[in-house]
Amino acid sequence: MTPHFLPALVNPPFGDPGLYVDFLFARxxxxxxxxxxxxxxxxxxxxxxxxxxxxxxxDHFIGFDLVLRIMLGRDKEVRLYGPSGILRQVEHRLASYSWNLIQSYPTEFVLTVTELHPDGSAQRASFSSRRIFERENQQELMLPEGVVLDEGNLRIRATFLEHSIPCLAYAFEEKLHVNFMKNRLAELGLPVGPWLSEVKRAVLRGEPDDTLVYPAAAGEERPASGWTIAKLKEKVLQVVPGEKIAYVTDTAFTNENRRRIVELARDADYLFIEAVFLHVDSERARDRAHLTARQAGELAREAGVARVLPFHFSPRHLGAEAELRREVNLAFAASPLQEEESG
Structure with a gap:
């Protein structure tokens, strides 16, 4: 399956947390x-x-200023999601600067902020450079099942975890993954062209299988006969569940957090999860409301993820990166019986 997204940690595992998910076929x-x-x-x-x-x-929000500085002077809109209090915090951060020159800019930068609450409700407001970043367009809304973004073939869900304060974990989900097998196209004498993208969009929209499409290369006239989507699925299309990426950081190892993390990350292709302490420091991890490396691996195994990528290692363990990774991987690979025997 050709991937459509490339996830990568922003910093090495002892640095600040952050995950960048690049779209490989879109800017x-x-x-x-x-x-x-x-x-x-x-x-x-x-x-x-x-x-x-x-x-x-x-260590999770200091980069806001850099984003703001880079976006200023450009026509750009960015959406930001966060836990209770994020609207007030963003508003205060923006108000901490003098904006007497910004109205002369010919461009507009708009930041739309959605504040999530544990009961499923949310508040949303926008801040525009044209109006000196005053809070406007505030609205109340509900986010069923924690879905903060649902557009086209993409969904982002969030769940609340406990970290002495509320903390959000996220799942980034491609709803379906549609691929053409180019060798099959060639065998059937079907051209490469814009019609391929049209077919993908039709499948993602859920168009009926008897919908006709007309394969033509760019600039060519439409052929007299078409292919049904059902026939293309049979011959040249792969339609499978899409990619899923889960991001979990700063959370205590409680029963409720455990349940929520496993549910959110279930069958993910990638689970990026904090592994702050070695398991020998499990009491310290509990006091700090963080995970140990073994606990991170256990959660990854319970969720049935394909890959676990630990990060947010404590500076306390500088020089022990290999041991942290070993603990994660052993727990990830262990059977429930092995886990019980190891205590």
Whole structure:
């Protein structure tokens, strides 16, 4: 399956948390958390359309200023999602600067902020450079099942976790993955052209299988006879569940958090999950409301993910990166019986 998205941690595992998900076939990206963003070049930050904040501890939100500075002076809209209090915090952050020159800019930067609440309700408001970033267009809404973004073939869901304060974990989901097998196209004498994208869109919209499409290369006239979507599915199309990427950080290892994480990350292709402490420091992890490396691996195994990628290692364990990764991988690979025997 040809991937459509490329997820990568912004920093090494001992650095600030952050995940950058690049769209391989569109000039777009989604960013999870705003820690130190220095490793991301301007061209990558300008691709960002949506930012998902787990919580606003400084190592997860200090990068807000860099995003703001890069977006100013450009016609750009960015959507930001976060937990209770994020609207007030963004508003205060914007109000901390003097904006006496900004109204002379010929461009408009708009930041639309959605504040999530544990009961499924949310508040949304926008801040425009044209109006000196005053809060406007505020609305109340409900977000069933924690879905913060649902557009076309993309969905982003959030769930609340406990980290002494509320903290959000996210799942980025491609609803369906549609691929053409180019060798089959050639065998059947079907051309490559814009009609392929049209077929993909029709499948993602749920068009009936008897819908006719007319294969033609760019600039060619439409052929007299068409193909049904059902026939294309049989001969040249692969339609499978889409890619899923889960992002989990800063959470206590409680029964409720465990249930929510496993439900959110179920069958993910990638689980990016904090592994802050070695398991020998499990009491310290509990006191700090963080996960140990073994706990991260257990959660990945319970969720049935394909890959687990740990991050947010504590500086306490500098020099022990290999051991942290080993603990995660052993727990991820362990059977329930092995886990019980290891205590």
């Amino acid at each position: 777009r990206a989604v960013l999870f958390d705003l820690g130190d963003l220095a490793p991301l070049p301007t061209r990558k930050l300008l691709r960002v359309s949506d930012i998902c904040i787990s919580h606003t501890h400084i």
